[in-house]
Amino acid sequence: MTSQAAPAPGPREGDTSTPDRRTPDHEGLVMTGVCLQHGDGSETVQALDDVDLAVRPGELAAIVGPSGAGKSSLLAVAGGLATPDRGTVTVAGIDITAVGARARAKLRREHIGFVFQSGNLIPALTALDQLRLPLRFRPRRARSGRDPMKLLADVGMADKAGRHPHRLSGGERQRVGIARALVTEPSVLLVDEPTAALDRARSHEIVRLLAREAGQHGVAAVMVTHDHDVLEHCDTVYEMVDGRLTALT
Numbered sequence: 001m002t003s004q005a006a007p008a009p010g011p012r013e014g015d016t017s018t019p020d021r022r023t024p025d026h027e028g029l030v031m032t033g034v035c036l037q038h039g040d041g042s043e044t045v046q047a048l049d050d051v052d053l054a055v056r057p058g059e060l061a062a063i064v065g066p067s068g069a070g071k072s073s074l075l076a077v078a079g080g081l082a083t084p085d086r087g088t089v090t091v092a093g094i095d096i097t098a099v100g101a102r103a104r105a106k107l108r109r110e111h112i113g114f115v116f117q118s119g120n121l122i123p124a125l126t127a128l129d130q131l132r133l134p135l136r137f138r139p140r141r142a143r144s145g146r147d148p149m150k151l152l153a154d155v156g157m158a159d160k161a162g163r164h165p166h167r168l169s170g171g172e173r174q175r176v177g178i179a180r181a182l183v184t185e186p187s188v189l190l191v192d193e194p195t196a197a198l199d200r201a202r203s204h205e206i207v208r209l210l211a212r213e214a215g216q217h218g219v220a221a222v223m224v225t226h227d228h229d230v231l232e233h234c235d236t237v238y239e240m241v242d243g244r245l246t247a248l249t
């Protein structure tokens, strides 16, 4: 088992943000002794093998590793989409493995943002409406959320707020996808291969954006990537091999 309490990320160069306004008990993402097996009977795979991971508010953690190592399984468990066989997962101080399916779904809507490979935008909605939608489905007593237009400006998309996804580039779609995940002010952001479809320059921009947003808004962000080029923008780097997680930095 590897144990890695990540250091609090320091301020980045050029970071002029005001301090995060979250409550002091906000604790990011903590996974302890997490095990997950896929399949049953004779064909089982140990996708996660005693995984410990602590990602603090404001930190961007990267997870690299070979295909089939368990990276997607880790994101699924961290996001409450899969229940581990053993271990605990706390998000913003709440143990998501100890609550029922309804409470977990609410917690997901309130505290967890997901970013997928290609943005996963809804074709019929403009960039601005992609951000308005999650605000409409948020639990009643959740945070009020960020202003969609201002957030689009923060990710460099203000001038394209009225465009539909088919009129955006891959990098622009990814920016909108990131903004959509952040609009509800999640405590934890889970990002799956955000640069898979992007060229080198665009990849750096996207990961820099993720690091900046996480740092400025106190989000604990976990990014799975095959792209070793962009690791320089991350606060911590972990490697996953055969379901086991090791800290590289």
Ligand SMILES: Nc1ncnc2c1ncn2[C@@H]1O[C@H](COP(=O)(O)OP(=O)(O)OP(=O)(O)O)[C@@H](O)[C@H]1O
Pocket (backbone or CB within 6 Å): 038, 039, 045, 046, 047, 065, 066, 067, 068, 069, 070, 071, 072, 073, 074
């Ligand atoms: N639903 C499932 N049923 C059975 N086995 C599964 C299932 N999902 C994943 N696995 C297996 O669990 C292991 C971990 O898979 P996972 O998708 O988490 O890996 P990964 O590191 O994300 O891979 P990739 O980089 O290719 O996306 C693999 O051996 C995979 O074949």
